Amino acid sequence: MNKIYNPKPASWPEILERPPQNLTNIEATVSDIFSEIKLKGDLAVKKYTQLFDGIEIEKLMVSTNELTTSEKEITSDLKNAINLAKTNIEKFHCAQKSEKIVLETSEGVKCWQEKRPIQKVGLYIPGGTAPLFSTVLMLAIPAKIAGCEEIILCTPPNKEGKIEPSILYAAKLCGVTKIFKIGGIQAIGAMTFGTESVPSVYKIFGPGNNFVTIAKQIATKHGVAIDMPAGPSELLVFADETANASFVASDLLSQAEHGADSQVILITTSRRLLNNVEKELQSQLKVLPRIAVASQSLNNSKLILVETNLMAINLINEYAPEHFLIVSNEEDFFIENIQNAGSVFIGSYTPESAGDYASGTNHTLPTNGFAKQYSGVNLDSFLKTMTFQKISEKGIQNIGSAIEIMAEAEGLQAHKNAVTIRLESLKMRENA
Template sequence: MNKIYNPGASEWLELLKRPTSTVNDIEETVNKVFAEVIEDGDAAIEKYTEIFDGFKPENVRVTSMEIDDARNRISQELRDAIHLAYANVEKFHAAQKTEKVVVETAEGVQCWQEKRPIQKVGLYIPGGTAPLFSTILMLAIPAAIAGCKEIVLCTPPNKEGNIHPAILYTAHLCGVTKIFKVGGIQAIAAMTFGTQTIPKVYKIFGPGNQFVTVAKQLATKHNVAIDMPAGPSELLVVADESANAAFVASDLLSQAEHGIDSQVILISTSEKFMDEVEKEIEEQIKVLPRKEIAEKAIENSKLIFIEDKEVALEIINEYGPEHFIVCTENDNYFVENVQNAGSVFIGNYTPESAGDYASGTNHTLPTNGYAKQYSGVNLDSFMKNMTFQKISQEGIRNIGPAIELMAEAEGLQAHKNAVSLRLIDLNK
């Protein structure tokens, strides 16, 4: 593993660089599929499902029979686990509801701010070997709490045209209104432009491979919003000798198994602890089923020794990790002063996987340094703020003259007139 000792500030930029990849050649494919879906609708969806997923669908909409059936194809144990996670995610996101903000800014000038749901949202859930039903909890639960009217879910079928029962079960549990067996670029295209069968939505959420990521980016050129820009998953741990080296190693590995481009960083004020973690990683990695992936990710990763906790904090804020585990004698110092992180995990018994599945916090978080300016998915991601105002005769008398002066100074006479006409009328 890469071990770095007290790096100087001039080395930070290089040190904190994320593994990235280019997307230009993918853009062409995306634009081609987009154009065909605009032109041919469902026919294009069917065509690309056959090409990319090896399955020719008769009907891409999942039926209620398939949903009923899914329930019986997963164990009672797993259903119970999903329900436990559901309850916690529901509790945490329901608590994020806010009241109307009502302010009489000046006498007779009533202003308020109110959140209303985005009417139509689309969720993308990747398929493949790992059925990410946990992501459905993270997206569909807040969408339902927000009150989104249409919650569409697209996920690719396997070669037999089936979807993993845990995905169907969770989607149904969370109140998804329509499920479609469509994946990849064609799914993003369908939700962006709409087809005869699949509704156009206003905002698309969810993870995906490079094709899906680029398709989501390009969709934003067509009046659709997306949850956030995507990048490989990442974890930064700050830990000292008060932490448990085996636990820290297991957390770093849980991040590393996501993909070969995942990045994990340990910052420690103890060289001894750093060496212990390294040894633990070498041991634990041996028995992992996704060992080869984790090994590649670990190659990109760094153990950084930093003597001074102020410097450690600075480098953490410069990096802006998606996941940030704090396990030090003085956790509060980092918890209170971290400015840029997606989600923060505190103490020896708070593994990142708790937040990935069942503690209640959301696992859709900003990667690639976007924690500096983006929120993770939360209840507000499914709503928009609207403002309202109602001004009385007294109100316009109070603020009208100021509006006239400012509009005039900005050279916008018609803006002034709209007030003047009213003031003249009131003085009649």
């Protein structure tokens, strides 16, 4: 662990630097595979599934039969846990529904704003060591509440050509319309262009490795929207002398086990806590099954001592953490002044893993400093805003002349004409 004591602001950029990501040369590979998928559809998708996942898939879409079987393979304990999580996530995202905003801006000028669902969305769930069925909940539940018509899901098959039953169970439970055994670049490509089996979608959501990250970036060039740019997961804890060092260490480790490139940071005003957390980290680390991953990630990580809460919050806003834990007897100061964070966890009994699974908030959050300008996934991520206006005869008489003057000043005569022709027609009628 790197320990840093009272860093000067000039050194912040260096201290706050994220672990470097090696994305070189991936882009050309992704572009090539995209071209092939656009041209050859399923054939190309199957070819790359064989190449990358080492399995020949005949039917890309998961069958009803497979869905039914999967349900039997889940313990009732896990089903109950998933149901509780689903209830909380549903409650929190339902509460985000917003009403139509209607206004008369000038007399006779009625304007309103309404949100309507994105009709077709695609969810990507990574495979690999952890079967992230929780991410299925986090993406499919708001998509369903928003009213998206087509909610498809892609996730890589294992060596037997199967998908983790928990992923299938969660997908079915949350209203996913079609599930495909497709991973990585080929999944993002298939959802971008559409193939014989896979419908093209308007927006793609979900985490993934560097290949998926770049593929999503390239998908945007082809007119598909994405949830947000991705990056390795990260956690920043601010804890003062009132914090429980073993709780804090357990949170730091829960983030560290995600991947070797995860980053965890402790900022504290207490040297004693810093030392205690360091000790706790060592002892809790030893018994973790994912010790190799977590140790590597701890190498990227920092324990930082600062003098004041103000110094701390400035540093934190500059870093813009994905997850931000506050354990302080002055928590209100931090709640009020945090400007840039994905999700905030407050107090000793709010571990980050609560938000990962079951508190109700979404766990798909901006990493890599993107909390400065991106929102985490929420209900609005599955909607788009449209505006409407309806102007009466009186209304155009009220604002028409302002429009004419402005259009003329911008040199746009036809814009002006569209108003003039209406105003004149009304004047003629009045005079008739």
